[in-house]
Amino acid sequence: MSLRLRVAKAIAYQEIRDAVFGWSLYLTVAVAVLGGTLLLYNATRAVGESGLEIVARPFYQPLLVATSLATVYLAGWATLAIARPRDQGSLRVLFFAPVDPVSLLGALMLAALAVYALFMFVTIPVFALLSLLVNLPLPPLLLVGMLVSPAFAAPAIAIGLFISAVAGTSRGAMFLFGIAVVLAIGVQIGYSALQGVPPASQYYDTLLFLREVLRAAREALRWVSPLALVSAGLDAALRADWRELLVSALAGIGGSAVWLVLAGWALRRRGVLP
Amino acid sequence: MVIATENLTMRYGERLVVDGLNLSVRPAEIYGFLGPNGAGKTTTIHILLNLLRPTSGGVSLFGEPVTPGSFAFRRLIGVAAEEPAELSRLTGWELVRYFARLCAVGAPERRMEGLFRTLELWDVRHAAARDYSRGMRQKLSLIRALVHEPKLLILDEPVSGLDPHGIRQVRETIDAYRNDGGTVFISSHILSEIERSADRVGILHDGHLLIEDTLDGLRRRIGKGRRFVVELETLPPSLEARLRAMPYVLELSVSESGRRLEMLLDDRDDVRPAISAIVTESGGVILGMQSEEMSLEEAFVTITNQNVTRLAGG
Numbered sequence: 067m068s069l070r071l072r073v074a075k076a077i078a079y080q081e082i083r084d085a086v087f088g089w090s091l092y093l094t095v096a097v098a099v100l101g102g103t104l105l106l107y108n109a110t111r112a113v114g115e116s117g118l119e120i121v122a123r124p125f126y127q128p129l130l131v132a133t134s135l136a137t138v139y140l141a142g143w144a145t146l147a148i149a150r151p152r153d154q155g156s157l158r159v160l161f162f163a164p165v166d167p168v169s170l171l172g173a174l175m176l177a178a179l180a181v182y183a184l185f186m187f188v189t190i191p192v193f194a195l196l197s198l199l200v201n202l203p204l205p206p207l208l209l210v211g212m213l214v215s216p217a218f219a220a221p222a223i224a225i226g227l228f229i230s231a232v233a234g235t236s237r238g239a240m241f242l243f244g245i246a247v248v249l250a251i252g253v254q255i256g257y258s259a260l261q262g263v264p265p266a267s268q269y270y271d272t273l274l275f276l277r278e279v280l281r282a283a284r285e286a287l288r289w290v291s292p293l294a295l296v297s298a299g300l301d302a303a304l305r306a307d308w309r310e311l312l313v314s315a316l317a318g319i320g321g322s323a324v325w326l327v328l329a330g331w332a333l334r335r336r337g338v339l340p
Numbered sequence: 341m342v343i344a345t346e347n348l349t350m351r352y353g354e355r356l357v358v359d360g361l362n363l364s365v366r367p368a369e370i371y372g373f374l375g376p377n378g379a380g381k382t383t384t385i386h387i388l389l390n391l392l393r394p395t396s397g398g399v400s401l402f403g404e405p406v407t408p409g410s411f412a413f414r415r416l417i418g419v420a421a422e423e424p425a426e427l428s429r430l431t432g433w434e435l436v437r438y439f440a441r442l443c444a445v446g447a448p449e450r451r452m453e454g455l456f457r458t459l460e461l462w463d464v465r466h467a468a469a470r471d472y473s474r475g476m477r478q479k480l481s482l483i484r485a486l487v488h489e490p491k492l493l494i495l496d497e498p499v500s501g502l503d504p505h506g507i508r509q510v511r512e513t514i515d516a517y518r519n520d521g522g523t524v525f526i527s528s529h530i531l532s533e534i535e536r537s538a539d540r541v542g543i544l545h546d547g548h549l550l551i552e553d554t555l556d557g558l559r560r561r562i563g564k565g566r567r568f569v570v571e572l573e574t575l576p577p578s579l580e581a582r583l584r585a586m587p588y589v590l591e592l593s594v595s596e597s598g599r600r601l602e603m604l605l606d607d608r609d610d611v612r613p614a615i616s617a618i619v620t621e622s623g624g625v626i627l628g629m630q631s632e633e634m635s636l637e638e639a640f641v642t643i644t645n646q647n648v649t650r651l652a653g654g
Contacts, residue, residue, distance in 0.1 A: 069412055069444065076441040087429065161391055162419040163442035166411040338391060
């Protein structure tokens with residue numbers, strides 16, 4: 067085994083161990099399960115109240131919320147994974163060992179994906195149990211989408227690692243992460259708001275350009291934003307649209323590779339010293 | 341050479357932190373790297389470890405040049421620096437085992453046990469490392485640096501924060517490591533510690549290596565170093581003037597009783613017989629003579645002051 071691989075394995079093992087013995091993973095699982103349960107409860111209540119006897123894709127929204135939460139949690143974790151130990155001086159100590167940016171970033175990505183898998187390993191059986199309790203089927207196609215979903219979460223982790231590597235301090239990293247999230251959400255909300263402007267409005271023509279810019283940004287985000295990829299991927303899986311599922315997965319893997327290369331460049335440039 | 345640097349220079353903007361440094365550390369020696377705070381010692385260590393890229397110049401470790409991006413050589417090096425307080429949730433034992441794993445050490449437990457016992461951390465090995473006192477963290481850092489049996493041990497202020505008992509343990513551990521053929525590079529401003537153990541010394545001041553020599557060589561180069569005390573029955577009238585006239589007597593003071601002479605001598609040659617002869621010729625009776633070599637601290641202050649004066653004089 068090459069030195070780099072051995073080092074990456076050791077760091078990944080340590081990070082996974084830290085996550086398993088920490089509390090934040092379990093808090094995220096609890097929030098995801100609670101959110102999913104509430105959505106499912108709403109769906110079943112709506113069925114009861116409306117008198118309808120069918121409900122479309124009852125588990126799509128709950129699992130989308132769960133995977134999105136896991137993705138955001140891991141992106142946040144990745145955002146601090148380099149910046150915080152660098153602030154504290156422990157990253158410098160880690161690099162006294164034969165560690166380099168490639169092995170560190172590889173290890174952190176590996177660890178985050180393992181934690182994601184762990185998250186799913188705990189969450190999916192809970193949803194399966196809920197499915198039995200409410201007598202609504204958990205579609206196997208959705209489970210296929212969940213199996214592919216690490217490819218959608220990976221770019222979020224890689225973006226977090228890039229922010230962590232490029233930021234001056236852990237506070238700066240969290241600030242940049244917040245800006246990235248606000249921008250991604252802002253484009254969606256902004257576009258929806260502008261779509262709601264009636265053609266008769268006196269501002270319609272003025273806002274048309276802005277709406278087109280936001281539309282283009284939204285279209286770009288469709289391929290860049292991990293949350294958009296999760297949503298599109300799960301939707302494609304439910305429709306058994308394997309081509310779109312594959313394209314989304316490839317976009318996720320490609321995006322992760324690009325962000326990881328950028329993170330490596332940033333870590334070399336910024337260094338490991340406080 | 342275990343460490344060799346060639347015109348190593350590091351600038352942060354306009355500030356010159358390391359200035360054309362030419363270091364050489366030989367196998368199986370203890371090299372004391374001295375300098376006041378801010379002299380550039382830690383920056384030099386970071387460059388040696390390839391954690392910082394120098395502005396110009398080069399570093400060779402174990403005869404191989406350190407190139408940008410190279411890191412595998414760190415397997416041969418153990419580094420003990422002040423351990424950050426904010427360690428992960430690991431215990432001391434787990435932390436050292438983690439580093440052993442990073443350095444690809446197969447079964448480190450036996451060696452770890454020896455080191456933990458030697459440095460008296462055995463009883464607290466399962467306590468969280470972040471709960472260790474500063475001195476304990478310092479010792480843990482040394483265990484971490486030695487666990488993979490490195491060829492070169494780099495110590496950055498190894499005894500700061502340690503009590504006398506701890507200092508002794510660390511000193512013995514370093515001596516044992518050197519006796520096994522290891523090379524030690526100690527950066528410190530605790531001069532007494534360096535004086536006790538170093539074979540050779542390099543003094544860094546404002547990023548510039550002022551001198552690199554053995555301790556004896558250092559004293560010889562400075563050219564004044566021996567403090568000499570003579571106890572007399574009485575002070576003969578002409579003795580003080582005769583001694584002051586001697587070129588090797590750099591400073592002379594006489595005690596109030598007149599029976600004790602304190603001199604600072606140029607110790608390039610042994611002038612004790614000459615002084616003894618002058619006292620006797622002057623009619624004095626020597627009750628006792630005592631000589632002290634210049635301490636490293638005095639040498640350090642002299643050398644750095646000379647440098648400051650030289651710089652001030654342009």
